[in-house]
Amino acid sequence: MPDDILNSFMTGPDEKGRFGDFGGRFVSETLMPLILELEAQYEHAKTDQSFWDEMHYLWTHYVGRPSPLYFAERLTERLGGAKVYMKRDELNHTGAHKINNVLGQIILARRMGKSRIIAETGAGQHGVATATVCAKFGLQCVVYMGAHDVERQAPNVFRMKLLGAEVIPVTSGRGTLKDAMNDALRDWVTNVRDTFYCIGTVAGPHPYPAMVRDFQSIIGREAKEQMQAAEGRLPDTIIAAIGGGSNAMGLFYPFLDDTTVRIIGVEAGGHGVNEKMEHCASLTGGRPGVLHGNRTYLLQDDDGQILEGHSISAGLDYPGIGPEHSWLHDIGRAQYVSITDREALEAFTLCCETEGIIPALEPSHALAHVAKIAPDLPADHIICMNMCGRGDKDIFTVARHLGFEMGKY
């Protein structure tokens, strides 16, 4: 193997869908032929200019890309250290980074002649993005959502219904994102001929982790170019929040071989990473296992049973993490930290007050870590964080935690 391949962090996954020991294709035989077909179709589309032309047209005219790279001046002043930039993916159509990936998968589904799209969703952002693109193309859309999440994310449920999607509340297990993914897989195994499973994060069986990463990498590619234009150089540190890890992988991937860039992923620390497992920090508090088609770090008990985590953010409430993150963690190319519910709420408020941006609770975790490290860094240190979603969906949750009664102001 030539040195340049050995020295690159961007060559994965291998032909077995592995990033080191992580990833793979741990699915039932019924799904295996479908996954191989998807891989073949994606490999073909990837090298087809007309596929990317269609993506770029829609990214520009439907999603509103490129998203701005914004210098957060007052936040920088307040923190009194490093210079903080935000990659504004919350300005995308539907309010989060999720649509970057959904567009790619739906265009692929159309090429494969699939007429029915299924998706799982936690906070509802991926569900809304999928319902949106399905409405645009006139495709049938079924979204699986944990019954518990249906309750705490009611506005997004209504959005999906407005967009013509059928939302199926999942009551199996504890009714959260993990259970929604189980039921989506059960649907797929039952409706193999006409159905395309649009996964919302960089997890699942190969080729999903690589494919979703490739679609989300537009974030990092733009950020790199925009930073070059703004500062004439690369950032020193890039930071993103991680549930499954798609917005983070999208920002990180184009920077993996720029080894001067420090990469930090922020997991949901819930009430704190301790033995009570009241968190969703798979890397800091879990160990490798196999779930949902891939080997990765998981929250699990001594007997290999999967545990439910906790996070204030429904979008981070998942016991696993994309396999490429597990690999980057093990080889030390990226650093993973955790932020508690309380710290995320403080960052949420800070962002509203200093920048006039209401962030989603997911990027509030990334912002909280920025707030933690920026004060101790020099003024010429550049941080780029991914503002991957806007907070409209979270105002009810935040109001409750801040003791604000809606309608009584």
Place this chain on the structure above:
Amino acid sequence: MTRIDAKFAALKAEGRKAFVAYVMAGDPDAETSLEIIKGLPGAGVDVIELGLPFTDPMADGPTIQLAGQRALEAGQTLQKTLDMAAEFRRGDDTTPIVLMGYYNPIYSRGVDRFLTDAKAAGIDGLIIVDLPPEEDDELCIPAQKAGLNFIRLATPTTDDKRLPKVLENTSGFVYYVSITGITGSAEAQAADVAPEVARIKRATDLPIIVGFGIKTPEAAEGIAGIADGAVVGSAIVAQIEQGKPVAEILDFVRSLADGAHRA
């Protein structure tokens, strides 16, 4: 030769079809579960499929999901399941036991340690739903080396091009999944399944057992008639869910076994 190979050789010599029963280990609790398992051979069961409880059974319908939850809530673990098999073995040295479940509890324990312990407990074969041939190095190859059969699922989506790969490292028998779907869902139709079984027969000498969507003695008879045997799981588990006495559950199993044996 494993107990599975011996059992199918004997059935073939007698010209009989196999009846395979699935129950979840530890459902509704360890004691009742053991009592049911001990009664299965007497009710006409040729091969026991013992479900390994898992929190996230992606290929199973609600009946088996709930059985796994009941077992886990009652404190079932992988070790207790192996202990249960060992206890069964003390009274029965011929009825094969196949563990059926998902990979993570096994991976969590460590493959080598699991295989040693499973073999010692008298387990004869494994059906691990989320390990397709593409992941054979994980458990399939080590299991065969340890003297356990690794039984593969073939499905309606396994086309002729893929079939050799699915059969390559399979041993004991081939489990044909009669429908695209989850356990306990749509009813399997013998007329649809027959040509599929014939297709697989042309590619292997292993016995072919058909499962998923078989709920009644008549269906067991119909399916066993076009294959080497039939598996019933969810329909038996549903009886356990209803809290029926063990004797009644075993009567129901006997009616299914009689159905399959009539074929």
